[in-house]
Structures are given as C-alpha cells and as structure tokens.
Amino acid sequence: MRHRFWETQPVGQFKDTGDTSLTEGPIEPPAPLSAVKPEPYNLPALYEWTTCDMDDEQTCAEVYNLLTNNYVEDDENMFRFNYTKEFLQWALRPPGYFKAWHIGVRVKATKKLVAFITGVPARIRVRDEVVRMAEVNFLCVHKKLRSKRLAPVMIKEVTRRVHLENIWQAAYTAGVVLPTPFTTCRYWHRSLNPKKLIDVGFSQLGARMTMNRTIRLYKLPGSTATPGLRKMELRDVPAVTRLLREYLSQFVVAPDLDENDVEHWLLPLENVVESYVVESPETHEVTDFFSFYSLPSSILGNQNYSVLKAAYSYYNVAKTTPLLQLMNDALIVAKQKDYDVFNALDVMHNETFLKELKFGPGDGQLHYYLYNYRVRNALRPSELGLVLL
Ligand code: NHW
Ligand code: MG
Structure with missing residues (x-):
C-alpha cells in the first residue's frame, strides 16, 4: 500500500x-x-x-x-x-x-x-x-x-x-x-441488554441459543459485591492519583497523570465519565477503583431504536479487591445506569477478566500511533497503559 x-x-x-x-x-x-x-x-x-x-x-x-x-x-x-x-x-x-x-x-x-x-x-x-x-x-x-x-x-x-x-x-x-502502529488492540463487548443488542443487529443469537437462555446468560446481580464501593468524590483525587500512577508505571506506554489530570479525567461527570472507588470499611483507605466513559452510538435505520448506550472501560486499578470482582461490579453499575453494552480493549490487565466476565471479541482493530517518535518493537496490548477517547 x-x-x-x-x-x-x-x-x-x-x-x-x-x-x-x-x-x-x-x-x-x-x-x-x-x-x-x-x-x-x-x-x-x-x-x-x-x-x-x-x-x-x-x-x-x-x-x-x-x-x-x-x-x-x-x-x-x-x-x-x-x-x-x-x-x-x-x-x-x-x-x-x-x-x-x-x-x-x-x-x-x-x-x-x-x-x-x-x-x-x-x-x-x-x-x-x-x-x-x-x-x-x-x-x-x-x-x-x-x-x-x-x-x-x-x-x-x-x-x-x-x-x-x-x-x-x-x-x-x-x-x-497507517504507517506504523506501535500496538494493535481489539475491542471486547459485554452484553448488558442482549435483547436490544440482538434486535438492532449489534450481536447475533448464538447457535442453539434461545432469547431466554441468552438473557439468563448475561443476567447480573441486582447489587454490587464489594464492601465500601462508592462513587468517586473530589476528596479521593490524591488517593486515586497515587493508585493510578503506581499502576501505570508497569506499562511501556502510559500517560503521566498528576492530580489536576485525575480530577479532570476521572471525577464523575454525569453521562460522560463514571468512577467508583473502594473505600476500606476498616481503614477508610481507598484501595481500588474502576472507571468507564459514556459513548453512545446512533443506530442507523432501525424502526425501534435510535441510540445504543455504550460504556467504555477507562482506567481500573485493583490493589486489594480482585480485578474480576471489581470489573463485575463495574458491569453491575453500568447495567443499573441502563447501558446496553460494556466495551473494553485488551490493554493493561484487561485480558485477565474479559473471557471470564463473558465479553466477546469484536471485529475490527484499534491501532495506536505516535507521531515523530519511534518505538523500537511493537508492543503487546497488555504492555499498553493508554486509553484514548
Ligand atoms: S480515527 C477517526 C478518523 N475519522 C473517521 O474515521 C471519521 C469518518 N471518516 C472521515 O471523516 C481517530 C474521513 O474519511 C477522514 C479521511 C477525515 C478520516 N488518521 O482527505 P482524504 C482520529 O481522529 C489518510 C490518519 O482524501 P478522506 C485520529 C489516508 O491514509 N490519517 O481522505 C486522527 C490518506 O493518506 P495516505 C488518515 O477519507 C489522527 C489521506 O488521509 C485517517 O476524505 C490524525 C486521505 O485523505 C486517519 N483516521 O478523509 C493524524 N484516515 O498517506 C494525527 C485517512 O494513505 C497525526 N487518513 O495517502 C499527528 C498530528 C499532530 C502532530 C504534532 C507534533
Ligand atoms: Mg477529502
């Protein structure tokens, strides 16, 4: 080419x-x-x-x-x-x-x-x-x-x-x-509202699956599992910044975020970005957090639906709570907020929960690029700590 x-x-x-x-x-x-x-x-x-x-x-x-x-x-x-x-x-x-x-x-x-x-x-x-x-x-x-x-x-x-x-x-x-990706990632999708996703053609009914079985397969608990899980607040910015800086330090490419950045990028903003922290009921320390952003898609040419409500996994740090449990709580919160699907890239440690939490691989890839900076060997997605919007 x-x-x-x-x-x-x-x-x-x-x-x-x-x-x-x-x-x-x-x-x-x-x-x-x-x-x-x-x-x-x-x-x-x-x-x-x-x-x-x-x-x-x-x-x-x-x-x-x-x-x-x-x-x-x-x-x-x-x-x-x-x-x-x-x-x-x-x-x-x-x-x-x-x-x-x-x-x-x-x-x-x-x-x-x-x-x-x-x-x-x-x-x-x-x-x-x-x-x-x-x-x-x-x-x-x-x-x-x-x-x-x-x-x-x-x-x-x-x-x-x-x-x-x-x-x-x-x-x-x-x-x-384009010339030349430094890593290539894939989106994975977790159905929250499988009936709508199938009705609009986002997903298909699996082989030998009925609608009722599919709905049961993706059913989530009515409430979250992690004690001390709550919405992030302004007072959490220093703790979340510390957790995130330490977590991101292990990846080859990642943003360098200070408290001002974290306040902007992670403090909840209705229908834009959601972040939840785990505050230990014993020590009142913030030990973990998850976040997702809200990016709807227009559904083109469907009689019944015009918008698909999608949550996109952003930055998640699990220090004390198992990542699997933390992300299952993220799914529960997204479901309660009426999202139809929860999307995540195979970046950072996401591969460790995608299959287990019933995400399926999407078609199409997302290529990451740097302008005027050569990266010597292409990275694996799990070596990447950067999510762009
Ligand atoms: S990717 C989303 C891009 N937008 C869309 O896909 C929307 C729908 N498509 C369009 O609007 C996220 C048009 O198709 C666009 C191309 C505008 C995409 N990135 O005008 P021509 C971003 O926004 C190259 C980079 O005839 P068009 C990231 C293509 O390879 N280059 O095409 C944006 C060809 O060059 P080539 C892209 O269809 C990053 C040339 O454009 C591209 O009418 C931008 C053809 O131009 C893409 N997504 O308009 C780079 N798509 O060499 C930032 C096509 O192959 C770099 N092309 O002949 C850094 C700048 C800052 C540096 C600071 C130091
Ligand atoms: Mg043009």
Missing part, C-alpha cells in the same frame, strides 16, 4: 519495520520556533479555517452535528459514534488545553462547518521518557467532501499549531492501518 501523505511524515515507515539500527525516540529533532510556518496551510479556495470555541454552545452544537452525521461508523454502516456535547467539552478542555488546537473548516460562502480535527496536550511516558505530546482526535471530513485530500491538510495544520506550542510529538488511534 502506498501512502502518498504518510510517507512524507516523521512516523515509522513500513520499510523500516525490523531495522534494528534505528533507535527509539524522536525521528526528527525539534526546530526553532522561528522555523515554524507562521500562517495556516492553504485550503481549497471555497473553504476557510476556523478555531472552534468549545465554550460556545452554538459552536459546540455545530461540531456535535458534524460528528453525529459524519464521524466513525462500523464496517457494515449500522452504527455511528454519537459523542455528546458534554462529552466533547470534557474531552477537549483538559488542564492546559489550547483553543487553537480545536480546528474546523467552513464553507466560505455559507459558513457551514464541514471538517474538524483536534489536539489536547498530554504527557505520555514511553519506557523511561516522559514526552509532551498532543493527543489528536475527532478528525472528520463531511461525507460529501471525502477523498479530496483534505485530511492531510487538516493533519498538517494541527501539526503546525502543536509545533507553535513547542510540542513535537503526538499520540492517536485509528481503525485503519
């Missing part, structure tokens, strides 16, 4: 796979800021750049509508991600975010928003090195403007704006294969 654009970029190239003379780290050195192009890249004449102010309800609604109608679909075009406005505001405004990294393209004549790409700042550790990066996400080109090489211009423009902040690396994920 030729990649006219990606072959010109500082990313691991397919031809270099297995070349042991290449060392780990930045592919290109940082340039002096005076060498960064001060003006935006050229767009085709009918279009113009816009910076999207996600504090502004009107702009946020335009972004929401663009993504709702044009963002990622499954291979069979049965479902499309339906990130909510509240989710987008959460995802795009972490500590130290740059408004200039929320980039849109409008039609000059009508001002209609037709493309979008974003970055948010993060510190990502690769083995012993903590690197300032942009996490790039929400790349979207309106369906009517596809295959016109707009995406490479969007990517170059976000790169330029990241460089202007003296940041030279990025992390991103995609379902498509």
